[in-house]
Amino acid sequence: MQGMIISNPKLEFLRPVLERWFDCIDRYNAVRGDNETPYWLDEKANLGLLSAAAWMAEMVTLQQSPTRKQTEEGERNGRADLFIATTEDRAWLQATQRWPRVNSLNLTQALLDITSDAKKISYASDLRIGCLFVAPHKSQQGATPEELQDMVDDLQKEHCCAVAWYFPYAYRKLRNEAGHYHPGIAVLLKEARG
Template sequence: MQGMTISNPKLEFLRPVLERWFDCIDRYNAVRGDNDTPYWFDERANLGLLSAAAWMAEMVTLQNAPTRKQNEDGERNVSADLFIASTEERAFIQATQRWPKVNNLNLTQPLSEVASDAKRISYASDLKLGCLFVSPQKAQQSATPEELQDMIDDLQKENTCAVAWYFPYAYRKLRNEAGQYHPGIAVLFKQAHG
């Protein structure tokens, strides 16, 4: 199961990136075999995949990108977790990750927090995005198709500018060393204003 919804036209330029993000996850899984998957790790690992997907989509990225921010005392140097740009568009991204329970995603608060963090990474005129990677988990057994569909429905109900999800069939029954099943990953974007 994979898909995406982009509700904010300003983020439409990310569509080819998100399409290739699915391919990057598949390639990682193919190379590493059936005992490892990238979404078990943290936002740095997943930002790396998103960055690779952007390059595949003929865009450029820079992680920990230096930026300038205007404040009351003048300008100061800050950095964005990821800078992503095409020839016409660009965005500064601040990212985090959560590992919620499959049947209790509870993403409103972390999504608001990362969007709030993104406000601080560049000028008000720049497109700044909070980015929340979500790798749901379930103990003892893998998620059922019904649970996966419920998660996708919940993801699409969140107040986002864009959301993409990937629950690869071959990896739904894969569990990590702690015995947790992680059926896949979603990424949610929320625009930071100000």
């Protein structure tokens, strides 16, 4: 089960990145085997996959990209988690990750927080994006197809500019050392305005 919705035209240039992001996850799993997946890890690991997907889509990226940072005290040097660009478009992303329960995503505050953080990077005239990776988990057993569909429905209700999800069938039954099943991952992107 995979898909994406981009509701903000400014983020449409990221569509090829999100499409190849699915491929990067599959490739990682093919090389590493069936015992782990990259989305169990943190936002840095998932930003690495997103960065690789951008390069596959003929874009350029730079993680920990130097930029200006807007603070209450004024402007200073800072870093964006990921800079991504084509010859026509560019964006600075600030990212975080959450591991909510399958049937209780509650992502609104986390999305607002990371978008607020993204507002502080670069300049107001630049496209700044809050990026929230979501690796839901369930204890005891894997998520049912109905639970996965409910999650996808919940993801689509979030107030964001783009959302992509990937719940690969072959990896839905994998569990980590803590016994949690992580059926897949989603990423929510929201433009930071102001």
